[in-house]
Amino acid sequence: MxxxxxxxxxxxxxxxxxxxxxxxxxxxxxxxxxxxxxxxxxxxxxxxxxxxxxxxxxxxxxxxxxxxxxxxxxxxxxxxxxxxxxxxxxxxxxxxxxxxxxxxSRVLTGDHFARLFGRKDASEKVGPSPVLLQTMAHQAVPALPESDPLYEGYVAGQTLLTEAINRRAERVAITPSAKGIGVQYTIDGIVSDGGPIDRRTADLMIAYFKKMAGMDVADRRKPQSGKLTAQEPAQPIDPQILALGYNAPDVLPARSLLLDIRTSGTRAGETMQIQTLDQSELLSFDRLGMTDRQMQLVASFRQSAGGVVVFGCGDKLGTTTTLYQALRAHDAFMSNVQTIEERPEGEIENITQHVYKADGAEEQTFGRQLQSIIRRGPDIVAVSQCKDKETAQLIARSAAENVKFYVEMSGRDTFTLLARWVALVGDLSLAMQPLTLVIAQTLVRRLCTGCREAYRPDPDLLRKINLPADRIEKLYRPPTRVPMDKQGNKIPCPLCQGIGYRGRTGVFEVLVVDDELRRLVVGNASANEIKKYCRTQKMLYLQEEALRKVIAGETSINEVVRIFQESK
Ligand SMILES: [Zn+2]
Incomplete structure (x- = not known):
């Protein structure tokens, strides 16, 4: 001045x-x-x-x-x-x-002036309304007053959470780099940039979350984790928006989200990741995305005396969810279910979860810890990783003695998984004898049912991707036209905020190991012979299973193309 x-x-x-x-x-x-x-x-x-x-x-x-x-x-x-x-x-x-x-929240638009001059509902406030947070002990996390030294962190944290919850992000990350500090939201597996924030705001915000989740605010180096829950109240949808033809309910139900907060120090400063888990979404085995036949195959494995199911995907996406739901489908009261995991992603009721820590102690290998679990006489064991011969052989031998195993491995299709399993065990008949199913999975985004658009597909394109052009009259895709208001502003779908997709579903390729397949593998049949046999057993490849979801209107051709291009 x-x-x-x-x-x-x-x-x-x-x-x-x-x-x-x-x-x-x-x-x-x-x-x-x-x-x-x-x-x-x-x-x-x-x-x-x-x-x-x-x-x-x-x-x-x-x-x-x-x-x-x-x-x-x-x-x-x-x-x-x-x-x-x-x-x-x-x-x-x-x-x-x-x-x-x-x-x-736009300013200097017709809508904004209408709000300012009271022609619109005055309760329609600009800016974030507080997200109600609770500690894991169900204590409300209070709003901070302006005089609080963490006030700026509180406001920034609320803005971040509001944005994350509105956009249904499963993950928010604050990452420092040489260029500055970035905010990234991951929505259905797709990372979108939330723009940069300054160091001071980021630090205050991280301090705010750490304090509220009971972490040590002063320690900015050591990796720390804490949890909070966020309550999102039911959201009524403007009837005028519904009148535009969106297939949405009048009110979006309230949601309760578990926030898993992790911080750690890096050379460029402190980082934070918040994983959000929708607790109101009741996931179950039959909602993973398997076809009826695939679910029957897994169900008959549950009834069997013992054996091995090997499953995995290219980039460890969603396999833990599949594993947990597969275990939940077992009756935990009637049978003894145990797991050995490197990093559990949640708790499963009535199931004993063991955490494997590779802390350098040589006598405690993964295989040895698994051995001590098997000695306790479990009926079912889930193994979150199988990377060495010791573990693989132990599983193969114990499965022959009436233990059922779910074994996670890395591989983007069932033939890759099969080859890796056989190579790890190192003995063809030992590997094949207990093997029952091999399951590969991937995730595709689900078309938003609020705004998906039916269209008549080009028959040539259908033939190109081996779909029956004469039998498919319509497919679905994200909307190509978005309704506008009088001022020419787009009015996006209230369910997906205009993305066109909402949530994901699993796509599964299931290889059934029967006596004939065992005979082929043990007899050193070529990969082509093995594939040919599986095709005669009506096995569909992952991509074909994904296209079945396109035909069912669950996802789009573009999404399937995107997923399979990425995994190449
Ligand atoms: Zn939508």
Missing amino acids: DTLSYMLAEVPQQGGYFSLVKWFVLLAAAVGWIAVAQWVDKDTWRLHYKRFTFNGVIVGAGVLGLIVWLLVPYFVVGLLVFVVCVGGSAGVYVILRNQLVPEN
């Missing part, structure tokens, strides 16, 4: 004479500039959007305008230059920030 009043005091000398009116205009312009600068500062901070850059641009443009104004001999021309400088730079900021925020 000092420089400013000094500059203002200089005006009479520059202009040659002093006019009270000019003084007043200059002062009003300066006050307006300061107000704009303050709003931009607050807004960039709230949105985590290029705060430093835009503060510099607004202040710089104002200073430049002021200098020109004081140098130009014509007062009105100078005023115009100043207004163009400040207004133009603020305008550019508004255009950019409006692209980042949801419809009802």
